[in-house]
Amino acid sequence: MPEIDKSINTQFLYNQMFRASEQRVDTTLYKHIHRLAPAHTLTLDLESKTPLLKQYWHLDADTEIKFDTRQEYYDALLHHFETAVKCRLRTAYPIGVELSGGMDSSGITGVASHILKKKAVV
Numbered sequence: 001m002p003e004i005d006k007s008i009n010t011q012f013l014y015n016q017m018f019r020a021s022e023q024r025v026d027t028t029l030y031k032h033i034h035r036l037a038p039a040h041t042l043t044l045d046l047e048s049k050t051p052l053l054k055q056y057w058h059l060d061a062d063t064e065i066k067f068d069t070r071q072e073y074y075d076a077l078l079h080h081f082e083t084a085v086k087c088r089l090r091t092a093y094p095i096g097v098e099l100s101g102g103m104d105s106s107g108i109t110g111v112a113s114h115i116l117k118k119k120a121v122v
Contacts, residue, residue: 007031
């Protein structure tokens, strides 16, 4: 895209090398190219050349979920964990896993294996 200004953002480059923790999340290596904020989409109306930035999700930190038993909390966590893993198994390519030996990567691998075995049987 020759019409895009590809000037280098020297502050970004400096921050990446020396102060990565201070890097703004919307910046990139290019001065005039920015990252989208998490949970946002950018749509360009081709006729008017107008960009539309839309937030499609936000964290609701105020709603508190209450269950009657500990088992209901376990079941809800397992449901959401399995759903998250299942979403990431949709691919046209072979699936691979990098195990760190921690609980998270081992848990994800175990759930993925269980889901894929059930899928193969069906």
